[in-house]
Amino acid sequence: MDRERIIANGWKQGACLHIRDLPTEHQQYLIDEKGWSDDDLLIVVMQSCDVVNSSLEKEPFIELIKAVPSDSYNGQLINAKNPRKLQIEAPQPLGKSHLLLHIHDRIVLDRRFIETTVLNPLCLDGEQLQILKTWLGARYNRASFPDKFMKWANQGISKLRDRLDKQVDREHICKYVEGIYMRVEPDRELDDGGCYDLHCFALISPSTPPKAQEKIQAAMEEFVSKLPEGKISVQTEDSLVMNTAEVTVQEIVEYKRFYFDELSLKRGESL
Known part of the structure; x- marks a missing residue:
């Protein structure tokens, strides 16, 4: 395949096209067999270097996800909060404000058509x-914990999420938090009458101001107080707050990083 021609045609990760702009055989498959609309968008989700790869043997397919244009807004679906549905801002030339995506609407198509299809x-x-890449990646790499632990810890986790989203001196606390790390023992579902041991800490930047560090400490203490005895x-x-200069790689690999990335995406910070 002609790599330079594919690049000139506008194909890269994040590029969008309407289903009606696909070759006829692909349109028929998506509209007739899957029941999608020709007004729906497809977004390229594979890496740009793979999209434009000159070898059809190495990369025979292109990976895309359907996105439905909409002017409605749902705050529960933004910033990768929901693992199955996502709402993101639409490209400005589209004429709609948002796009709605579902994790199960990913497809692969024979890649040969991109050599002759010029994108808008x-x-x-x-x-x-x-945001889209984080949402897709979290499907596979976000830490998992036993269902019973999550049920018992839910109130504390919700409170911790709310506290980390607060401001100190016009700065969001989550700006200074590199992650919330937890180790649950045993890391499995318990029989009736069992109890989980939890080791946890907020990992912060060494440059965290004292006032922000106090707020993070208070947030972690409130989280702990909400856990059922x-x-x-x-x-x-264990210390509930540690900075990156105090933790070794050997120590941190024993923990799982709890998924609070919706706060990172919301604020553009590191959490």
């Missing part, structure tokens, strides 16, 4: 593309 100038901006036992010998 529709492409996600860098911020929206990052007799069901989750927090190992209090």
Whole structure:
């Protein structure tokens, strides 16, 4: 395949096209067999270097996801909050304000058509593309915890999420938090009457101002206070807040990073 021609045609990660702009055989498959609309968009989700790869043997397919244009807004679906549905801002030339995506609407198509198909100038901006990539990646790499632990810890986790979204001196606390790390023992579903041991800490930047550090400490303490006694036992010998200069790689690999990335995407910070 002609790599330079594919690039000139506008094919890259985040590029968008309407289903009606596909070759006829692909349109028929998506409209007749899957029941999609020719007004629906497809967004390229595979890496740009793979999209334009000159070898059809190495990369025979192109990976895309359907996006439905809409002017409606749902705050529960933005910033990768929901693992199955996502709402992102639409490219400005589209004429609609948002796009709605479903995790199960990913497809692969024979890649040969991109060599002769020129795209319209529709492409996600860098911020929206990052949200999309984070959302797709979290499907596979976000940390998982036992269902019973999550049920018991839900109230504390919700409170912690709310507290980390607050401001201190016009700066959001999550700006200074690199991640919330947890180790649950045993890391499996418990029989009736069991109790989980929880080791946890907020990892912060060494440059965190004292006032922000106090707020993060208070948020972690409130999280711990909301955990049900007799069901989750927090190992209090551990510090609830640690900075990156105090933690070694060997120590941190024993923990799982809890998925709070919707706060990172919302604020453009590191959490």
